[in-house]
Amino acid sequence: MAKSKPTASTAPKARRPAPLALVKNDPWLAPYEPVLRRRQARLQARIEEIEKYHGSLAQYATAHQQLGLYHDATRGGYVYREWAPGAEALFLIGDFNQWDRQAHPLRRLEFGVWEVFLPDAEYKNRLTHGSLYKVHVVTAGGGKDRLPATLRRAVQNEQTKDFAGQVWQPETPFAWTDQKFKIAAAVMEPLIYEAHVGMATEEGRVGTYREFAENILPRIEAGGYNVVQLMAVMEHPYYGSFGYHVANLFAASSRFGTPEDLKFLINEAHRRGIAVLLDIVHSHAVKNEAEGLANFDGSGNLYFHRGDRGNHPGWDSKLFDYGRDEVQRFLLSNLRFWLEEYHFDGFRFDGVTSMLYHHHGEGVAFVGYDNYFGPGADEDAILYLQLATTLAHELKKGSLLIAEDMSGLPGLCRPIKEGGVGFDYRLAMGIPDFWIKLLKHTPDEHWPLGELWHTLSNRRAGEKTVAYAESHDQALVGDKTLAHWLFDAGIYTHMQAGDPDPGAARALALHKLIRLLTLSVGGEAYLTFIGNEFGHPEWVDFPREGNGWSYQFARRQWSLSENPDLKFHQLGAFDKALVQMARGQHLLAAGPATLLKHDEENKVLVYERGGLVFVVNLHIEKSLTDYRFWVTQEGQYRVVLSSDNSRFGGFDRTDEGFVYETFEHQLSLYVPSRVALVLARA
Structure with missing residues (x-):
């Protein structure tokens, strides 16, 4: 007997999937759940595609092991490869061949990759540790000497100021001793010391990795901080850019020392129980062609978007094309490189707001959820960030990932399986803005405590934030540090410990209260910028033409904090007591205030x-x-x-x-x- 077909009324209905955890926690996200699911599906499809052709996401992130100049012991010589599909010809040049632009042509392989092999039998004594080199790239627009894309070390000629690549193959590799270091404590209660190696000396000059390790790490440890966040490590041609116009993403800045010196710094930090974050810049890159990646193969859009879309309207820099397979691989490989080669414990991702939206957050007020999930969202960048957080957490369990985002994107700091992007923390960028605005525009007696409490305590449930009263942004020239806003001219005239000046007493008191309120209410992590913990008297201004190339404001006056006769010492003592109280009571790991x-x-x-x-x-x-x-x-x-x-x-x-x-x-x-x-x- 034939079975009757089920009617529409009797047919089983397809079960709706349970709401994403992100939507469960925030019902206002319900209309945007399809967008979140599409993002999840796109990520899953991309990972499956990567695994099909490369085996795993980690294996995919190995472009730096296949491109650039490296010694291949199996083949018995140096191999140099470069991705430049739009180029007409490439030539390896350097002191090993007297910079002859015709002597060593590369041959074109598949997928736009070029290669040249230099056997040890001929070049063992010519291409050695310390040798200088570049690549001459010939395009339809002519030939230019360029720096390789995955260059590991760039050095600047003191006379000409030009940069060149440098072979770095020391006879004795660095001996790491940090195998037992665990970052779990720092991840649970991050107390972050944001620092710039070059400006960490009291003298008017550029400091070094070694000096930072020997002189500044003990201060950080004594102050109770368990994470140091290093700025300006990725090589940048202009010192005054604060490290945010990066040219060579795989090169540790040589102005601070050698790769071994940076490894020594990180190894020493780990010995002291301090995790180290890299302030990584994947949001944009320097537009310089001589030092950077711009127009590398003459096509105008190798690593960056073509035309106006490839230029950041406010930063005078180039914007990566995150939708391009090779660019994804290049940037993911960069993350793997810093985690494995230098043992960094995670990243503070710069300029995430700029990445998330086609408008880069410029001139946009994020007042509704449509701002986050509408046509302004850059889905390619979001996919890249999801790949990046997945990779980093996979390569280094417990790695700490912080997003610099002022838009407040829901789910940015939630796991991908919940519908999020996968970061661990976001910077509470509204808090320092609030303090500055308050000090500039509101008399003390009219401070609105309700608004103050709301600003400090208002954050997305379940998404951790890094609270801070001021970072490097507030310390840069053109603005003032909180200490400078509070003390004003008195920071030069009323800083003796016994000085009864009422203005200085008010400034001292509020400086302490602002920090205590920020740390205890503002988030699940806390950050200070180098020197601000003791009320450093001056802003930060790097040597430039406008200041006569002076280092006066690109240094830290540690002696002020060490003098017990000064109020700077008293401010530093309070900061130390505050941080150690927070650590001892596990304050940041507790729930909200x-x-x-x-x-x-x-x-x-x-x-x-x-x-x-x-x-x-x-x-x-x-x-x-x-x-x-x-x-x-x-x-x-x-x-x-x-x-x-x-x-x-x-x-x-x-x-x-x-x-x-x-x-x-x-x-x-x-x-x-x-x-x-x-x-x-x-």
């Missing part, structure tokens, strides 16, 4: 986090006697940190040895003006 009392009239905020109670009096003059507030746990409490301690430039107006006891879930304290008290259960 809970507001217990918002007292606009008396300018007081009381809140809890990680079992600690914070009482912050921002009133300009009113000290509060018998100030009462509710706490969630009854018992005895003691002060574990007071910003009013004389060690920190305070006036010792509170008895830090006193034990406070709750009465009907309330505490009663004396809270001086412009003072923060941190209490713990006794």
